[in-house]
């Protein structure tokens with residue numbers, strides 16, 4: 001393994017292609033951490049945005065006008081503004097209003113860190129799209145199927161859980177997959193508030209080693225692999241969920 | 249769920265000599281349009297009642313009122329002595345008593361035939377899974393679909409799907425079964441298999457209310473015929489008289505067109 005890494009030092013000496021993240025253990029370790037931070041950020045935001053989508057779609061079916069309006073307002077706000085502006089808004093505007101707490105070293109720190117704000121803003125950003133996606137899926141479930149559940153004694157919530165969601169999910173999986181892929185790509189914005197994900201780490205490395213082209217190439221390939229993997233998993237899932245004898 | 253004492257009380261008021269379904273002066277409006285304009289009739293336990301009438305006369309609406317899928321504006325509907333449109337009504341208790349089968353089957357396409365039959369007793373009534381499974385297997389046999397337990401609705405013919413839908417309703421052990429034009433979407437060959445299933449049920453003493461265009465079947469199976477037009481019952485009677493000498497001009501005209 002060490003020989004493999006050292007080959008890249010030789011490559012640098014011979015050709016000037018400087019992949020410090022391979023032969024330099026310090027850079028390597030921070031890039032590995034950045035990689036896992038990206039994955040961690042993506043997974044948490046994926047999960048939260050799906051939850052936000054489900055709850056939002058449920059609330060949109062509410063008989064209360066104001067509940068529906070608030071959800072609609074949320075969707076409009078997050079769909080019609082750039083995600084970077086949203087993140088700055090959360091971190092700088094809301095973040096400055098947050099109370100501060102003494103940390104273990106006796107320094108005053110905001111209760112919500114840049115990590116928290118990145119998770120919150122990205123989840124709400126992707127969640128807004130998920131609400132719309134789930135709602136269109138729910139609307140695709142025939143009213144008569146819902147009625148059949150009702151006539152069997154299902155309550156609104158139980159109908160939603162056992163009948164509407166499983167069917168709606170299948171309808172909206174392709175759109176959901178698109179949005180989740182988008183979300184993974186958008187996690188790079190967390191760079192802007194110094195969350196040490198891959199782009200941020202790459203930036204740190206190239207300011208030390210002045211190897212911007214190498215790092216950018218690496219980043220591009222890393223995302224090709226990461227997103228490719230996600231797409232692959234989602235496609236398999238889509239196939240597994242396909243109903244025999246049905247179009248969806 | 250309402251308290252068990254309440255359920256016991258309403259059940260105590262119903263005795264087999266009283267109608268299991270009692271419909272009295274029911275009015276139903278959709279906006280300005282009055283679909284039901286004072287419908288009154290009773291169904292005794294074990295009876296088979298057929299409702300016929302022209303399209304748009306309110307037949308489906310009537311059935312849907314009976315299991316509270318749509319609210320009524322006036323009048324009363326009682327099932328086993330329980331007022332259906334009482335705001336305090338425990339809908340689950342009602343829907344346990346009343347099974348409904350639809351024209352478009354409306355099976356849950358993401359579940360197999362057997363799972364469709366098992367779902368409600370497990371998820372709604374919280375019954376023991378093994379027990380429900382055993383009962384569901386028996387019901388599949390009863391509707392002559394043994395062997396198709398693991399097929400998804402999309403893999404079944406219309407007639408087969410409709411029989412699964414019947415089994416699914418029966419799994420709740422209802423007192424009354426409502427059938428809303430359950431053969432209207434089927435091709436002629438498969439109509440028969442569904443009708444046979446319904447006849448089996450009727451012969452076992454299940455109370456049935458059918459909306460149907462199958463006049464031959466109605467004549468054979470019904471204890472009572474009702475003809476609706478424009479939201480009222482125009483004529484009723486035992487099938488023999490009803491078909492042989494209809495009194496009302498509208499009934500005559502309708503039967504003339506359809507027979």
Ligand SMILES: Nc1ncnc2c1ncn2[C@@H]1O[C@H](COP(=O)(O)OP(=O)(O)OP(=O)(O)O)[C@@H](O)[C@H]1O
Pocket residue numbers: 278283301302303304305306307308309310
């Ligand atoms: N939810 C609703 N909102 C508004 N109008 C409705 C609604 N449901 C039914 N109607 C109207 O009520 C009338 C009666 O409908 P219903 O479905 O009960 O008729 P039907 O006798 O079952 O007819 P068909 O034989 O065609 O099934 C129709 O004119 C229909 O358009």
Ligand SMILES: [Mg+2]
Pocket residue numbers: 307308309428429
């Ligand atoms: Mg109808």
